Amino acid sequence: MRRRGRHGLLALWLAAGCSHGATPAGPPRSPGEPAASAPRRAFTLGDRAIEEVVRAVSAARQLSPQRPVAVERLDHARFVERLLGSRDEEPSSEGSLSSEAAFLLGFNFLPQPGQRGGLSTVDEVLKEQVVGFYSRVADKVFIPDVALASEDDLLEQRAVLAHEVQHALQAQHFPDMPEPKSSDEAIAQLALIEGDAMVAMGAWLGAEAGAPVGRTLRRIVEVTRRIPLASVTRGEASTKLDKALDLTKKRLEFPYRDGMLLVTDVYRAGGFPLVDRMYTRLPRSTEQVLHPEKYLAGEPPRPFADPRPPPGYALSAADTLGELDTRILLERCVAAEVAERAAAGWAGDRFGVFAGPDRRLATAWISAWDTEKDAEELEAALGQSAACWHENALGIERGDYTIGANIAVRRQGKLVAFVRGLPEGAQAALAPHLFTLAGPEPKPTPLTDRPIPPRVRLPEPTPGRLEGDVYRNGWLDVVGRVPQGMLGHVGGDVEFVVERPDALVRGGMSVSTRITSDAENEKTFGEVQASFVRDVAELSMRVEALGGGPVTTALGAGVERAWRVAGTSMELRLVLVPICAGTGSIVFVQAYGDPYARSVLDGWMDSFRWTNGRNLTACDFLDPK
Incomplete structure (x- = not known):
């Protein structure tokens, strides 16, 4: 563990809880509980965890289950058998001419015969990495019952489960899906189905980190980047797919990536109620997926009759x-x-x-x-x-x-x-x-007259600066002051720190991107307490909780929690001040060894003021429209 000077331990406590919704290192121990060697963790997705994912997806996507979502775990062999057994056999292109083979050859999507060595079949792609799927026939989500090597693997499997749970909810709420009239229309319909499931997964991932849905869906690509596309395309973006046709790869990725962007744009135009209406007017073409404004405007493709074969064909x-x-x-x-x-x-x-x-x-x-x-x-x-x-x-x-x-x-x-x-x-x-095969140009039938807001770049967090003893942060639109006799510095894990190197008095100010609900506040307090307890235990000491509750600060109403190292006057205090309609908070951390040091840090907190009437630039990032 890296230490910095005499108060390196306190620096670690100051950083805790201000890391933009990071996953805690482990469950908090009760105050005073002695340290123990950590047992080897088993990373498994149990029944309770599955139920929690179902509840969280339903809440994040705003679709209540109409019946229980069935989830079955299968060993790897049975899982692959079930997955491939639900698919039709691929038509052979050797010696016979299927419609797919005619299409590939007719438009030159096939390499020349001597350049096709090692091309993967779809079954090979699916077998390579199978992670979960929903069967409409069985009305059940299937996931492999496999040992997971890490917390990241567990997060990935939970995210995949969230994606497949949304497919189950789609089947419950939108059971009637019209038959597509072309393969292009089929891909477009699939883009809605998979894109919606990607959005539900992203909303679930955001909720796990304490982020509001609006911000999550504005940053959907970044949010879902943690989960490899292979995980939700059943392994299709894998080494086997690297050897598949370029057309195959792009067709497989399209419903997930471009479908996700379509659904997020529709959400930004009218929220999840408008997304739900999409199932009454499915996309008619990949054009509507690639250009969401054309989908909302109801621009259908122009109809054509089938070309007639020339004589002898x-x-x-x-x-x-x-x-x-x-x-x-x-x-x-x-x-x-x-x-x-x-x-x-x-x-x-x-x-x-x-x-x-x-x-x-x-x-x-x-x-x-x-x-x-x-x-x-x-x-x-x-x-x-x-x-x-x-x-x-x-x-x-x-x-x-x-x-x-x-x-x-x-x-x-x-x-x-x-x-x-x-x-x-x-x-x-x-x-x-x-x-002569062209039909008349069709008239649009708009789904809504609501426009899609421009996808402008969000104002990313920027650090503040010190001008003498005055701290200014244009992104947060706040100004504060370094107390007399103390040193101040900006940057690092904590945005703004004040301290005295010769005494136990240290304060830190940062921003949390977690929403400030009671549940998310408890997560933040729990993470700080867990870190405090673990580090104090290393010194063979214990922590006692001092409680907390509502508090008034110069920046507005907040909530606080405090702890003490038992048998000493050393205390740690955390104050959360909600900003931007509760989609984030300014976080103050105080570490002090006596009442006078506490009063100095209280005066430091009271020095903060809004510079622009709480019209924060940060709100365009925390709570984007």
Whole structure:
């Protein structure tokens, strides 16, 4: 344990409880309880912990269970068997042409046969790291009953459970899910389901740290970064996935990451009641997920009829590409920012892949765009990328399905036609037919007229400064003073410290990002007491609690708690002053050895004043709108 000078122990006590909701090192001992060697901890997710997660998720996401959420723990082998048993077998692409294989080959998402060594299957990806899933058929959450190596592993499994519990609550509250009309619409619907579960998990993680939901969902990416995406995608972002197709990786990540951002934007527009309304109007396209304002405005994709096969060909696959797959398609051949910009004006599409003589494939794709400029950008991007439409084959055996490199791109107003793999004359004849497949531009039907607030950068905490004996902090909008005869310094674990090196009188001021509810205040007091008890026990001494309660400070009403080292006059006092509607607090810590030292520190606390009428910059961080 690192010590600093004579009062290093007190420095440690000052830092405790002001670490922005950090997890305590362990449960507090009763005052006076002697120190003991810590037994080896067992990191397991027991029944009580599971029940606590269910209750906390329900409260954080504001969805009450309509029936108990069933959770079953299985050993690893049974867990994997149950997970894979709920999936349909993947269609083989060797020697036969499934619609998925036709799509992959038709748009050149498959590498050439000689470059496919080591590609992972979805089952291999799932087997690699399985951590939890919810089955609608069984109406049950399944988690593996495995030994956990650390507190971090336990947190991860609890977070995964929170994610899957939200899926169970979705099934209870929103049981009727319409059948998607395309694979793009299916991914968009999944983005709502998984994005909502990611938000519920993030809200649970925030609640664990004492953060309000509004702040958590504004910082959702940072909050959920502690939990690897592999944990909630059932291992899909793993080393096996590293060997999967780029299309597969991005499709698997999209519902979780982009779905999470969609749901947080809708939450910021109208709270969880508006998020719940999303289940009455599911996203229709990945465009609506990528552009939440288009979802709320109710901009549906333009309808198209299926392309008809040219003479001598038969339809093998017909579907909608969507903005996500269009972006991934273009990223193979142009810079990512160019691909994103070119795909951003998507307004609807339909494609067909056809099998013809000698197992030769052809692709026809018609797409609509928001403006003619958007259509021109796609036309240019497809034309620039002609070099990546190379000859390709489904397998390496002679006589397998193949497709040529030749393409044709035509534009008509806001429509773009793309044809691949046909002889030049046939391609020229097919393009005009594709323009006739476009239906009328649909009228929007808004879900709400509430706008999404701009996602402006939150004002991150900044340290104060000392000007002589005056302390100023622009982020907290407070000013204080160093007592006469004492030294002051800023920075480090505690924002502002005053002390005398020759006497036991030391004060610290910092900010806690925990909400100031009774329960969260008790967590802070418990952490400080636990740290105090442990460190005093190292000196073969014990701590007695002095109690506490409401207190009036120069900055407003607060709550205090105090402790004493038994048999001495040494005391530790902690004062929490709520700020920003209780979404955080200014924390004062006092350590003193006699009543006079206590009075000096009380005078120091009384020197603090608001500089801007409690209109704190910090509130834009602690309680963002």
